[in-house]
Amino acid sequence: MAINREQAVAAASRGASTRVAQVIAARFKVGDRIRIRNINPVGHTRVPRYIRGKVATIERAYGVFIFPDTHAAQAGEKPQHLYAARFSARELWGEQANPLDNVVVDVWDDYVDPI
Amino acid sequence: MSTNHNRPLSDVEIRVKALESLLVEKGLVDAAAVDALIDTYEHKVGPRNGAQVVARAWQDPAYKARLLADGTAAIAELGFTGMQGEDMVVVENTLDTHNVIVCTLCSCYPWPTLGLPPVWFKSAAYRSRVVLDPRGVLSEFGLEIPAEIRVQVWDSTSEIRYMVLPERPAGTEGWHEAQLAALVTRDAMIGVAKVTHPNE
Amino acid sequence: MNGIHDTGGMHGLGPLVVEQDEPVFHHEWERRVFGLFLPIAAMGTFNLDEFRHAIERMGASGYLNTSYYEHWLHAFETLLVEKGVLQQTELAARCAQIAQETH
Structure with missing residues (x-):
């Protein structure tokens, strides 16, 4: 059944959050030092290459969200914690970067190892 | 769908018309919903x-x-x-x-x-x-x-x-x-x- | 996947071109593609992550040589055919018919 114009406009203004109301113990908290796993999946993933293997600090903890890697493969929502990880630009790009600059990237729990 | 064009449609225009017309004919998409969403994001948001x-x-x-x-x-x-x-x-x-x-x-x-x-x-x-x-x-x-x-x-x-x-x-x-x-x-x-x- | 979509940190992807007073859409077909997104998503045939992956799977040259809304169109066609909602043959036939009517 096709949605009509009222339903479409209402759905657009409502949106569809991928936040999951599930209580899961968080492995990390704001301020923790972490390393991004060096993974190279052939399917969909939201961990960009430029942060793999790099060290970061948890900047924000967002709570539990659907995991895109499995969701894109119709392999389930695999709800897990999502964080904003702060990388120094020098960690990512070396000495050419300004020592003050940062790049903050959202990372799911499955992308992260403790240090 | 209008066929009153003064130039041939591009491939991408043809593909879009083909897709929308098939979905509308099958009752899967309401063209009025498409119109309303365009209007919302072009003029209101x-x-x-x-x-x-x-x-x-x-x-x-x-x-x-x-x-x-x-x-x-x-x-x-x-x-x-x-x-x-x-x-x-x-x-x-x-x-x-x-x-x-x-x-x-x-x-x-x-x-x-x-x-x-x-x-x-x-x-x-x-x-x-x-x-x-x-x-x-x-x-x-x-x-x-x-x-x-x-x-x-x-x-x-x-x-x-x-x-x-x-x-x-x-x-x-x-x-x-x-x-x-x-x-x-x-x-x-x-x-x-x-x-x-x-x-x- | 380690695809071309994963652009962060690459060189050589062209100059930054900024259009002043840019309109929301540049062509009527872009409007239609945009407007189709939510109604197609509401069919429940695929989720947003599958949609993104369908764009990622289009290949490096196709990805770089087509615009944003062409990426969306490609993903709609790919997923609706893969999921059996549409047949590739009926899409091709409809394209041929429209081309003939409007040439």
Whole structure:
């Protein structure tokens, strides 16, 4: 059944959050030092290459969200914690970067190892 | 579907018509819903929404505190909700930090407050370079960030949508919210510009 | 996947071109593609992550040589055919018919 114009406009203004109301113990908290796993999946993933293997600090903890890697493969929502990880630009790009600059990237729990 | 064209349709135009017409015929899509969504995002949703949020935050410290603590809820107070803004985070420019937003993997952008993204935001050129050389890219927008100010790039890899709360320009003390909102640009809320006083 | 979509940190992806006073859409077909997104998503045939992956799977040269809304169109066609909602043959036949009617 096709949605009509009222339903479409209402759905657009409502949106569809991928936040999951599930209580899961968080492995990390704001301020923790972490390393991004060096993974190279052939399917969909939201961990960009430029942060793999790099060290970061948890900047924000967002709570539990659907995991895109499995969701894109119709392999389930695999709800897990999502964080904003702060990388120094020098960690990512070396000495050419300004020592003050940062790049903050959202990372799911499955992308992260403790240090 | 009109066939009254004065030039042949391009391949992509043909593909779009083919797709929509098949889905409509099968009863899977209502063309009126498509029309309504186009109208909403072409005429009703856009960066003037975000500008209202910014102006309110400049005027009302309690609102600003709520905005930075829970962007989604504070933005919803002004009536801005929905697709690609379900979970909003607002990052504040300060005396020592300038923020800029990108999506290196696709083109994630906070639709309810900024509308649909401009072509440059979606371009491989911007997405590839702003994380590697943010100061160079900002300079191409005419924005020079002094070396002693931190540039913090936010790469929207998840469903969190980011927006920058720019600095309020000097000389706007006592201005009304609507006057302030009129100064706020889309680019300032992405972080590739600053908000400037009209006399600057 | 380690695809071309994963642009962060690459060089050589062209100059930054900024259009002043850019319209929301540049062509009527872009409007239609945009407007189709939510109604197609509401069919429940695929989720947003599958949609993004369908764009990622289009290949490096196709990805770089087509625009944002062409990426969306490609993903719609790919997923609706893969999921059996549409047949590739009926899409091709309809394209041929429209081309003939409007040439």
